Amino acid sequence: MDGFSFSTDVRIRFAETDAQGIAHHASFVVWLEVARVAYLERNAGGYRAIREHGIEALTTEVLVRYHRAAYFDETLTVWTRCTDLRGARFSYEYRIERAGELVVDGYTRHAMVDRETHRPTRVPSWLADAIATAEASDS
């Protein structure tokens, strides 16, 4: 995928469908989080490791645009990139595809916070560097 160096696959669970016979729209918000966790595992030692450093990421904004419905048992590919890292803030952009066809796109915004106080704290340089390296490798 143009501009994306990372993707992870999600298989749609029956519990994630609704009475319209499609994947419920809130399920996609969960899959974006699954993709972020996989992205951090690949590029920065994992979200669990980040939390063990006493910090965690709050979600401050979610935008999802639904282009096509998705169905039980389909495999979706979640293309993910981290962008706009500055201070305590960073964003992700996503493009979810099914067999090369756009299903959903969107972004999320986040703030790094102290785990105890939930006060904003700069993304540590080791993590910022790891993400910069991961995103630079996309070309």
Added chain:
Amino acid sequence: MDGFSFSTDVRIRFAETDAQGIAHHASFVVWLEVARVAYLERNAGGYRAIREHGIEALTTEVLVRYHRAAYFDETLTVWTRCTDLRGARFSYEYRIERAGELVVDGYTRHAMVDRETHRPTRVPSWLADAIATAEASDS
């Protein structure tokens, strides 16, 4: 709430929290749907009645901005209004408050579709009129 004539309350369930100790961000997307269903029940005979007319609404876009964290067992008030109804398309705007304090705001966009084919279909005039009346009463 200025510009909103309708609200419904949601009590945060334990299952809706996460290991950050707060309501998980995807839970809010579900609560917006709960608010739409309550809005249509008040103003248009209910979403179930709409589906019995052979139509239903797909969600085509969701934007949520998280201003403050919310916690288990808190009661949130979801202010809701329907906007931009034109042809098969319409939107909702939301403002979620806790004791008068802004927690989340955002919008959703929707397309009315035929229940069998999921093809777009105009919002029927009885429903458009009911929503126009509801929104006009807010002033």
Added chain:
Amino acid sequence: MDGFSFSTDVRIRFAETDAQGIAHHASFVVWLEVARVAYLERNAGGYRAIREHGIEALTTEVLVRYHRAAYFDETLTVWTRCTDLRGARFSYEYRIERAGELVVDGYTRHAMVDRETHRPTRVPSWLADAIATAEASDS
């Protein structure tokens, strides 16, 4: 309901349905928890208060029997009683009805634990007494 002194109502959300057109079976497990929280609010100052005492309840067993399907937007009544409180252990029994008709019954078992260590700890006597009083009043 014979033998039950407490009930709370749950309205089935669209997000809780699945592609079979019915409420997903895991949704009921969440509603049992909603009922426990409501039960403790009525009878023991609330689950949040209990957690503020430094303890919380883990679920150690869940049994649910599904007698009838339930559907979007239906209101279910969750009859709930607390039983078999001994030491750190206690149980709940449930009967979920729709307009007097049995939909689901079941039970859950729990262990009271220290919030920090998650080690079992006796149910404090103020809480055991509150529950005993609540259950005795049912007759």
Added chain:
Amino acid sequence: MDGFSFSTDVRIRFAETDAQGIAHHASFVVWLEVARVAYLERNAGGYRAIREHGIEALTTEVLVRYHRAAYFDETLTVWTRCTDLRGARFSYEYRIERAGELVVDGYTRHAMVDRETHRPTRVPSWLADAIATAEASDS
């Protein structure tokens, strides 16, 4: 695992945790379903194929016993076997492990039904045979 010929892995999502810092107990009920779908894919052409035959399986009973807590990002192995297939009825037994340690065990019971009417219907012989073959291979 003794007596089980099939297992599938589940990675615990952040959205599946709760404010106790552990995987929410209802999440396990969803994972049992994920395991059934994977079991049928391996052994019987998939649940989607079964639904395309005009039948589907309702869940009539769930029992889950929680032996240990599970945490964000852990990988759980869900051992699964199909048992007691007779007429329209069948069951599954489960044992969920983390690195060889028992986390949860339990069972679910099901009824095969017609997709349109939700009336019980015999498990078709091609499906019963596929399951009998799968379970016989476990030895």
